[in-house]
Amino acid sequence: MIVKKLSIVVSAFFSMSMFAQEVATTSTIEIKPEVKLSYLDSVKGTFKKDDVATRVDSLWMKELTSLDIYDDLTKDIQTINTDVTVDEELPTELLKQRLAAMNEKSPFDIEYNQGLENIIKSFLKNRKKSFSRLMALSEYYFPIFEDAFAKQNVPLEIKYLAVVESALNPKAVSKMGATGLWQFMYGTGKQYALKIDSYIDERSDPLKATAAASEYMTKMYNIFGDWELVLASYNSGPGNVTKAIRRSGGKTKYWDIRSYLPKETQGYVPAFLATMYLFEYHKEHGINPERAVVKNFETDTINIKKEITFKQIADLLDMPQSQIQLLNPSYKLNVVPYYQGEQHFLRLPKDKIATFASNENKIYDYVAYQSERRTLPAKLALKVAPKAKPMVKEKLELAKDIQFYKIRKGDNLGTIAAKYDVNVSDLKKWNNLKSNAVALGRTLKIKSDTDPIAKNIEEAKSSPAVEKNTETAIASSDENEKSNTVNQEYIVAAGDNLGSIAKKFGTTVADLKDLNNLTSNNVGLGKTLIVSKIITTVEGNNITTAIAVNNSMDPFKKKAVSARTLGEDYYVKKGDSLYSISKKYPGITISDIKKWNNIKDGDIKPGMKLKING
Incomplete structure (x- = not known):
């Protein structure tokens, strides 16, 4: 009996100790707070994603799109003195052999002269790092150039001219306003059907600007019959080349008329040939190209059906805006616009294109949501009360x-x-x-x-x-x-x-x-x-x-700012959409206008009267 009671006590003791342990264990369990998802995160959470992932270092991308190389090279070409000897290790005889080898496989007349040697040595002494960065960019741009030039039978070596013109920066703008990879002036861009407006500047579009440059080169070759003179006319205009030919007594070779050309053009063709030499013999001079993160063949385009900002694309696709800017330089305001009857394309890495195409409807829904619900910026929270004087x-x-x-x-x-x-x-x-x-x-x-x-x-x-x-x-x-x-x-x-x-x-x-x-x-x-x-x-x-x-x-x-205009009528104009009309009335949404006017879909016609009610 005593043993039985003892066993009951022991068993009760163990039960209590086990219960105490259980309580203690339970009390140490961390209660995780409920995670609140933003609409952006909730949209992205439903995306179908491609297995391939592209990692892009945004700082590296920013380095590639920097304008400092353009500034340096432009200054060099304008101020370099081809008569000043540069102290740099490169035997003259070896340089002559290499230039002769380049000349054998090029339609350009590449021959040694002291001025060319001085420019090559100057670039080697002062611009090695710049050319390393330029070679990384060339991995993306050169295939575009070569494809366009091959179609027009333009020498592929002219791709090096874009290095001299813009340092391969599609956003480069000269003091005179020349813009893009090929530095087209406004008038020339219009002449070659490049679109230029508030949102778009196709002088910065690598494909369209290169096609225009190719067309220009072909026309100039039909006039001069010499590729060096084509380059000279590209820099100073065909009129100046024609004057130089007359002043030289009718000579038609660049090196014969060079001294009669404008000073900048005198250094222009040698700078082009020096650039060609450094790209051809970079290994021999210890120039190690940086690797391009995005290559041309790894990208693709998609047709955009609604206006969308680079920030929205970057947020939705988890990529830096700098990469979108690099791939889409013709959009001036970091916005892909939507014009009725026109197509606008967005270029992205192929894995991002796959994500965009698979989730297109959700992406446009998110863009519409953002445009209808603009939240109050944190820097400004101001209430305007009734019965107020005009603000000074x-x-x-x-x-x-x-x-x-x-x-x-x-x-x-x-x-x-x-x-x-x-x-x-x-x-x-x-x-x-x-x-x-x-x-x-x-x-x-x-x-x-x-x-x-x-x-x-x-x-x-x-x-x-x-x-x-x-x-x-x-x-x-x-x-x-x-x-x-x-x-x-x-x-x-x-x-x-x-x-x-x-x-x-x-x-x-x-x-x-x-x-x-x-x-x-x-x-x-x-x-x-x-x-x-x-x-x-x-x-x-x-x-x-x-x-x-x-x-x-x-x-x-979140409560958006609302500013309602009471009892106003709006007459639809040509080109209007519900979205553009809603933007005229801060705080009023597309759904508001539909509701007040019993509009089932988005169709509106010019002359139609819409009620704008508060």
Whole structure:
């Protein structure tokens, strides 16, 4: 009996200890917070993905699209003195042998002279690193050139001319306004049917500009019958070549008329031949080409059916904008536009094309979602109350976030605009620029006046509902509640990645990248990340209502800026679409217009009257 009682006690003791262990174990289980997915992440989560993955280092891509090589080579060609001997190890006899070997397999008249030797030695002494980078770019561009030239029976060696003209940079713009790989002037570009408008400049399109250059070369050869004179006419124009022929007494060889040509053209053909030599004999001179990340045969194009920005493409396909810019240089504002009756193509790596094509409908749905639900920028949260006076310009200026940027080597308006998420046209307007050329060291003013609120205030001046006392409303709002932003920060520890950090703080990878201006998923150990921004804003009603929220919140829960115009009629014009009309009325969506006018589909006709109701 005692044994039985003892066994019951022991068994009860063990049961209690096991229960205690269970409780203890349960209490140490980590309760993981629910991860909130943004609409972007939820769309990407459903994508069918190709097994092939392309890794692109955005810093390397930025290096390749830098304009510093173009600036250096242009300066060399304009200022190099072919009569000055350069001290560089290259025996003259060896150079003569190599030039003779090049001459045997080329339609160009390649013969040794002291001036050519001096330019070759100058490039070897000062530009070895530049040519290493240029050879990486040539892996992408040269197949395009060779294909176009072969179709027109143009010598393939003319591909080296693009190195001299633009340093293989499709965004290169000369002081005179010549643009693109082949440096076409505006008039010449139009003459060869290259499209140039606010969104597109086909002088920067590698395929179309090369076809135009090929056509030009063919016409000039039919006139002069000499490829060196064709190059000279490309640089200085056929008129100057004709004058030089007359002044030389009727001679028709480049080297015979060279001294009668403009000074820049005198160094132009030798620079072309020196470039050809360095590409042919780079190994012998220890020039090791950098490898191209994206080669021409690894890319493909897709027809774009709706307007889409490079940022949207980059976010959806997980690739840096710099790579999209490299592959699509003819789009001036980092936007692929949509014109009715015209086709616009986007060039991407083949694996990204596969992802795009497999998920096209979802991608366009996301673009439409973004255009209809423009959320309030974190930098500006302003409430405009009723019964307000027209806002004076000085007060509006306070609502803009003004920054200053000093032009560095390699910068251009396109890269600066992308960096600050503004338009090139706005940059030019804010800084009174008449062309895309910007001087090194100049300071540019950059405003955030493209925010919807600032636009609404400007537009509200002419609306009867707000023609009173806006200034007073802002002053009284400031007294009641001022906008205040608090950043929550996190220092990256060993083993962290963006996914684990997003999970830890209940946010998304896309939001983390957006908050910290990250172009890739890589984060360095010890880096301080902003994980959320909590903004308190002024409250009110009527024209605009702005509620700022934690950036990790689901976009469906974010409240967009709304600015409604009451009881207005709009008459449809030629070329209008529901999307373009909705953009004229900030805060009004396509679905609003459809609902108010009982439109089942998107068909509207010129002259049709639409109700715009609040």
